[in-house]
Amino acid sequence: MKEDKPYFLKKIEELFSKYVNAMQEGKEAEFAEMEYAFLVGGGIIKFTDTKTSINIAKQGLKRFPSSAILKIVLAKNYTELSLLDEAKALITELDVLLPNDLQVRIAKGTYLIKAGKIEEAIADFDFAISIAEEDATVRNATTKIGIIVDPLVSKEKTLSEIGDILLEAGLPEKAIPYFGQAMEMGDEKYEAAVSLAECYAKSGNNEDAIELYDAILQQEPFFTYVWIALASLYLNIKDYDNAIEACEYVLAYDKENNEALQTLSKAYLEKGESEKANDGVDKSIETANRMIDKDMFYLHLFDAYVDTEDYEKMEKFGKKLIDLHPESHWGWMYMTNALINTSRWEESIPYAEKALEFDNDSEEFLFYYALACMMCNKNDKAIWALERVLEINPDYENKAYVYNNLSISYDYMGDTKKAIEFNKKAREIDPDIKLYEE
Secondary structure, eight states: OOOOOOHHHHHHHHHHHHHHHHHHTTOOOOOOHHHHHHHHTTTTOOOSOHHHHHHHHHHHHHHOTTOHHHHHHHHHHHHHTTOHHHHHHHHHHHHHHOTTOHHHHHHHHHHHHHTTOHHHHHHHHHHHHHHHHHHHHHHHHHOSSOOOOOHHHHHHHHHHHHHHHHHHTTOHHHHHHHHHHHHHHOSSTTHHHHHHHHHHHHTTOHHHHHHHHHHHHHHOTTOHHHHHHHHHHHHHTTOHHHHHHHHHHHHHHOTTOHHHHHHHHHHHHHHTOHHHHHHHHHHHHTTGGGOSOHHHHHHHHHHHHHHHTOHHHHHHHHHHHHHHOTTSHHHHHHHHHHHHHTTOHHHHHHHHHHHHHHOOOOHHHHHHHHHHHHHTTOHHHHHHHHHHHHHHOTTOTTHHHHHHHHHHHHHHTTOHHHHHHHHHHHHHHOTTSOOOOO
């Protein structure tokens, strides 16, 4: 028998359906204040995307303009989207009205992090931790919806929440003590430990990160997320054998795990064992059609195909990536790469020009596009691309060849003066370049 959903999930789905139906009818759904708070998560569980949450909270504040919980959620969401002026107005108001509220302090600290005021944010976070147990006790005594929270659990969750905020803000060193305290409290057995290990890794403390990941895996040997994190860490520090071993452990019990397959082939690739990398990629292709993020998967494939010069597969998956994301330059770029490297110059040009619509600042890409144009007697386009290379980087490492190709292209265009000028510049850098003859 299928297990029923928890009450709060049923309630959220019911409320959200009501909200969507009202929107489709051009109306505003009418909820009680606590229902609005419940729907937007009340700062605890985020159910909707940030923009939708903002719309619901703003709608709720029209009916309940004094609702502190809706203002807190709105302030956090504004901060997440870096709408700092809007967040500041709400934070300033809440700071006056509810200076000792746990969620106000967290919301203010989060805002201050985004505003670059790190030490002030830490002070607010530390104050939030100091009142977390008392806050839970008060809420338990006044709850109207029957949800009771253990005060110690409240403190642990507050520590983890603050750690997450700091980690997401790119401050892993600052996050370490918060996850460390949460881990010592021990109610959420592994979440804080995993986050702490991530902080160690991101702050360059690789030995402690590995030690902590290993300790988690001794207790939970099938914790796939940790195995992948460990493999990625080994890959980053170029310990390819241990990265491969971690991936193979996952694949022993989950042979179609895409992250493990991708990390494994990348480890072989960087280790210099290209054939094994390519074999691993080929095996993982079988799972690609069941993946949601096929685009990221295909991008990973190209690392192996470039190294092994497998232009046939680069072309095949370049086309697939274009089909999935024609608005991205990656598929067009890899198709161009494959076609140029197989001397299919004319075919490569439309793909290259499409890629250049997205980004015409890649020196190497422009250089090879110019070569393709020269091979097809499209010298006006070659000149544009070569001059663009020099515009982007006047010290381009192959500048002598850029000058020489400009000389050749201008010669084909009938501009002898320019041809001589660029040939002279090329020979000043590399005297072995053939002297231009009229």
